[in-house]
Amino acid sequence: MNDPAAPELIDEGRRAFLKVSVAAGGALLIGFYLPAVGRGGVAGVAATELAPNTWIRIGADDSVTLMVASSEMGQGVYTAIPMLLAEELECDWARVRIETAPAARAYFNPLIGMQLTGGSTAVRAYFTPLRQAGATARALLITAAAQTWGVKEESCKAENGVVVHQPSGRRARYGELVGKAATLPVPKAVFLKEPSEFKLLGKPTRRRDTPLKVNGAAVFGQDVRLPGMLTAAVARCPVFGGKLKSFDAAKAKAVEGVRHVLAIDSGVAVVAGDFWTAQRGREALAIQWDEGAHAKASSAQLRSRLEAALKRAGSTARSEGEAEKVLSAAARRIEADYEVPYLAHACMEPMNATAVVTKDSCEVWAPTQAQTGAQTTAARITGLAPEAIKVHTTFLGGGFGRRSEQDFVSEAVQLARLTGAPVKVIWTREDDIRHDFYRPATLNRLSAALGADGLPSAWVHRIAGPSIMARVVPQFAPAMMPAWLPESLKQAGASVAGFVVERRIDATSVEGATNLPYAIPNILVTYAMENGPVPVGFWRSVGNTQNIFITECFLDELAAAAGKDPFEYRRALLKNHPRHLGVLELAAGKAGWGRPLPKGRHRGIAVAESFGSFVAQVAEVSITDGRVRVHRVACAVDCGIVVNPDTVVAQMESGIVFGLTAALKGEITIKDGRVEQGNFFDYPLLRMDEMPEVETHIVKSGEPPGGVGEPGTPPIAPAVANAVFAATGKPVRRLPTRV
Amino acid sequence: MISLIVNGKPQQLEVDPQTPLLWVLRDRLGLTGTKYGCGISACGACTVHVEGEAVRSCVTPLARLAGKRVTTIEGLSRDNDHPVQRAWIELDVPQCGFCQSGQIMAAVALLAKKPRPTDADIDATMSGILCRCGTYQRIRRAIHRAAELRRAGA
Numbered sequence: 001m002n003d004p005a006a007p008e009l010i011d012e013g014r015r016a017f018l019k020v021s022v023a024a025g026g027a028l029l030i031g032f033y034l035p036a037v038g039r040g041g042v043a044g045v046a047a048t049e050l051a052p053n054t055w056i057r058i059g060a061d062d063s064v065t066l067m068v069a070s071s072e073m074g075q076g077v078y079t080a081i082p083m084l085l086a087e088e089l090e091c092d093w094a095r096v097r098i099e100t101a102p103a104a105r106a107y108f109n110p111l112i113g114m115q116l117t118g119g120s121t122a123v124r125a126y127f128t129p130l131r132q133a134g135a136t137a138r139a140l141l142i143t144a145a146a147q148t149w150g151v152k153e154e155s156c157k158a159e160n161g162v163v164v165h166q167p168s169g170r171r172a173r174y175g176e177l178v179g180k181a182a183t184l185p186v187p188k189a190v191f192l193k194e195p196s197e198f199k200l201l202g203k204p205t206r207r208r209d210t211p212l213k214v215n216g217a218a219v220f221g222q223d224v225r226l227p228g229m230l231t232a233a234v235a236r237c238p239v240f241g242g243k244l245k246s247f248d249a250a251k252a253k254a255v256e257g258v259r260h261v262l263a264i265d266s267g268v269a270v271v272a273g274d275f276w277t278a279q280r281g282r283e284a285l286a287i288q289w290d291e292g293a294h295a296k297a298s299s300a301q302l303r304s305r306l307e308a309a310l311k312r313a314g315s316t317a318r319s320e321g322e323a324e325k326v327l328s329a330a331a332r333r334i335e336a337d338y339e340v341p342y343l344a345h346a347c348m349e350p351m352n353a354t355a356v357v358t359k360d361s362c363e364v365w366a367p368t369q370a371q372t373g374a375q376t377t378a379a380r381i382t383g384l385a386p387e388a389i390k391v392h393t394t395f396l397g398g399g400f401g402r403r404s405e406q407d408f409v410s411e412a413v414q415l416a417r418l419t420g421a422p423v424k425v426i427w428t429r430e431d432d433i434r435h436d437f438y439r440p441a442t443l444n445r446l447s448a449a450l451g452a453d454g455l456p457s458a459w460v461h462r463i464a465g466p467s468i469m470a471r472v473v474p475q476f477a478p479a480m481m482p483a484w485l486p487e488s489l490k491q492a493g494a495s496v497a498g499f500v501v502e503r504r505i506d507a508t509s510v511e512g513a514t515n516l517p518y519a520i521p522n523i524l525v526t527y528a529m530e531n532g533p534v535p536v537g538f539w540r541s542v543g544n545t546q547n548i549f550i551t552e553c554f555l556d557e558l559a560a561a562a563g564k565d566p567f568e569y570r571r572a573l574l575k576n577h578p579r580h581l582g583v584l585e586l587a588a589g590k591a592g593w594g595r596p597l598p599k600g601r602h603r604g605i606a607v608a609e610s611f612g613s614f615v616a617q618v619a620e621v622s623i624t625d626g627r628v629r630v631h632r633v634a635c636a637v638d639c640g641i642v643v644n645p646d647t648v649v650a651q652m653e654s655g656i657v658f659g660l661t662a663a664l665k666g667e668i669t670i671k672d673g674r675v676e677q678g679n680f681f682d683y684p685l686l687r688m689d690e691m692p693e694v695e696t697h698i699v700k701s702g703e704p705p706g707g708v709g710e711p712g713t714p715p716i717a718p719a720v721a722n723a724v725f726a727a728t729g730k731p732v733r734r735l736p737t738r739v
Numbered sequence: 740m741i742s743l744i745v746n747g748k749p750q751q752l753e754v755d756p757q758t759p760l761l762w763v764l765r766d767r768l769g770l771t772g773t774k775y776g777c778g779i780s781a782c783g784a785c786t787v788h789v790e791g792e793a794v795r796s797c798v799t800p801l802a803r804l805a806g807k808r809v810t811t812i813e814g815l816s817r818d819n820d821h822p823v824q825r826a827w828i829e830l831d832v833p834q835c836g837f838c839q840s841g842q843i844m845a846a847v848a849l850l851a852k853k854p855r856p857t858d859a860d861i862d863a864t865m866s867g868i869l870c871r872c873g874t875y876q877r878i879r880r881a882i883h884r885a886a887e888l889r890r891a892g893a
């Protein structure tokens with residue numbers, strides 16, 4: 001495997017996209033365009049058309065400003081991304097500032113092919129390009145100093161924002177050198193540091209956004225305020241797929257302060273000077289909905305559709321050996337059905353967005369993960385060119401995939417256009433829970449054959465569920481699809497759009513199942529797509545949230561049937577997967593696996609790879625009066641080269657809490673075509689008094705960086721469920737866990 | 740007209756007295772540090788102090804606040820130097836940060852009553868303040884740390 005941290009040259013192709021220029025006041029500007037990796041870049045756009053925008057500005061006052069194209073939703077990108085630049089630039093970390101990048105092609109995430117924060121890609125996407133940009137700038141500054149002083153470049157060194165001529169001790173601050181540096185040609189080759197030379201990367205580094213988040217200064221989407229701004233509350237059809245039939249605005253308009261009552265494509269909006277008034281206006285609305293075809297849809301009915309789908313052969317997502325044949329001939333067969341419910345994202349900040357539309361411009365302020373999508377959405381609604389749409393990314397009060405959608409942006413832009421005023425749309429918590437794009441509910445049939453040694457000789461996993469990609473493909477450029485989760489499926493040749501349609505396989509439905517790491521000679525994974533009325537979307541770690549629960553729990557069932565210890569059973573099956581094995585053994589060791597526990601305590605273990613990282617967790621649980629309590633979680637993570645270890649630890653804790661809510665509580669149910677839950681009393685989240693002691697151990701690694709925002713989530717539900725299995729002798733085959 | 744004191748400043752408000760304090764703070768006074776998360780007293784994101792007591796501003800009508808002193812996250816300190824803020828910064832508690840105003844205001848009120856809170860005290864007071872990002876472990880540590888800083892007279 002290539003080691004991205006090894007000294008490396010900027011190749012000719014890459015260099016062509018790097019541009020250096022000088023700004024007023026003598027600042028050094030560095031722009032680049034990042035060619036998309038994988039499938040052919042941005043659809044229909046030649047790389048040469050993509051103007052390199054400014055990413056980095058080094059001012060005469062020594063300030064270093066970096067455009068950050070990723071959204072800060074808690075995962076620490078506003079710290080990790082500038083660390084990449086500062087490491088190679090050798091600048092003063094305290095002087096690095098960031099600006100949020102506008103929506104523009106130059107800021108496309110090269111792993112996704114659009115400006116979108118998702119798939120745990122931020123560090124993976126910018127790890128090499130930003131270090132290269134930093135190294136290039138450093139080289140230019142050194143050359144500028146050497147030429148000024150008439151000395152050899154090799155005798156100069158850059159350190160902490162200063163170039164030093166080592167023999168004479170002569171020094172020049174970057175700010176003094178930028179004017180000259182900007183006139184120099186971009187060097188043909190620059191060397192990147194070895195990991196052993198890193199000063200910043202790999203060291204726990206304080207988050208840059210924390211001071212703003214302890215005094216109310218951080219501006220989230222909800223907090224945007226503009227002169228003359230109006231605020232809207234929108235009534236949407238409670239039934240999925242329903243439409244507006246008619247409405248009577250009289251009572252809403254009678255509420256003092258209500259300015260407008262307007263039909264938009266998602267329902268009826270009440271617009272007022274403040275949110276409280278808008279919400280009271282909305283309550284006063286009389287609306288007739290055309291509830292459409294799904295008015296009677298229920299969870300039971302949707303489940304029976306999945307049962308029927310499970311009987312279909314489905315499409316083959318992975319096939320090795322002759323799993324079905326081996327299975328039918330097997331002396332020992334284990335079978336089990338597993339299912340998971342729909343889940344809402346429940347970001348702490350409910351959906352919202354603000355927009356202003358004029359004749360020839362549009363500005364959007366949004367807590368969005370998807371700037372390109374916001375820009376495209378606003379362009380479609382206003383009829384303006386995408387370049388006329390300015391997107392401002394605020395802080396995000398949670399994202400988890402929900403904020404890659406555009407429904408909230410669309411409402412704000414429609415209302416700004418209709419009213420001619422700046423409009424902020426705020427969703428209530430109930431709106432947020434009832435009009436989400438849900439983590440798909442799936443039904444799974446697992447069968448395995450056990451050999452004489454107790455190890456599985458065949459494994460069949462049949463999945464039935466709705467497809468996220470089938471919903472989003474019309475919205476997204478096909479070019480981004482394969483790159484969305486580059487490691488999930490090796491789908492060379494066809495675009496995923498084609499793949500979904502032709503073969504009815506959605507990579508996000510089968511990830512975590514198709515990459516089952518265990519050494520089993522015969523494996524079959526199938527997928528039967530069954531799309532229903534409930535809109536489905538990306539939910540932290542996507543398909544891995546369900547498939548890892550299912551495969552890791554079924555594996556414990558096999559271990560139990562074979563009379564083997566679940567940890568040893570996994571070890572035996574992971575001999576060819578050193579990184580899985582590494583985290584598994586580390587987590588088990590730290591948890592004291594095999595050592596006696598206090599009475600009433602039980603352990604469960606699980607391991608998974610997702611988003612380029614490997615995570616194992618051991619959960620320690622007890623059960624009292626039917627209530628599962630998780631006391632302790634030992635987590636081991638191998639995410640390759642670590643940028644900010646403190647962020648890795650925080651993201652593991654975060655992923656674990658997110659997964660614990662799903663494991664113990666989360667369930668969205670449907671009745672009469674609508675979501676039955678609406679707020680935190682019926683869609684509860686894990687609370688402080690239920691928080692286990694979590695310890696995270698990071699494996700030292702020289703592998704390329706993996707993601708950290710999502711990989712902490714998949715293993716926790718099976719680790720807990722396996723501990724419950726150990727406690728009760730009854731496998732947990734359905735989430736949330738009930739004992 | 741209702742008069743109250745917000746972060747030490749007298750305010751006279753010509754607002755429907757049934758309006759929850761949350762929306763008065765956010766939409767009338769521009770104090771957006773206090774967040775809307777649920778509107779029904781189920782998440783704690785909107786926690787502020789009324790006469791030093793932690794209160795859910797989303798279910799507190801303005802009518803109940805005549806003559807009262809309200810403190811929001813913006814009124815906690817001038818320079819992030821409140822011991823709770825310092826502890827939060829030291830331990831890098833926030834992730835997305837959206838719940839943190841409520842967490843901090845609840846923690847400040849807890850420490851005022853219990854300068855040496857036990858884990859059980861923390862559970863009892865803080866369990867109503869939800870954090871979707873899962874920062875609970877750091878919040879617990881930061882409360883203990885803030886208690887130390889407070890005792891040290893910081």
Ligand code: FES
Nearest residue numbers: 776777780783797
């Ligand atoms: S917004 Fe007040 S408790 Fe949730």
Ligand code: FES
Nearest residue numbers: 835836870871872
């Ligand atoms: S930090 Fe995001 S909800 Fe608490």
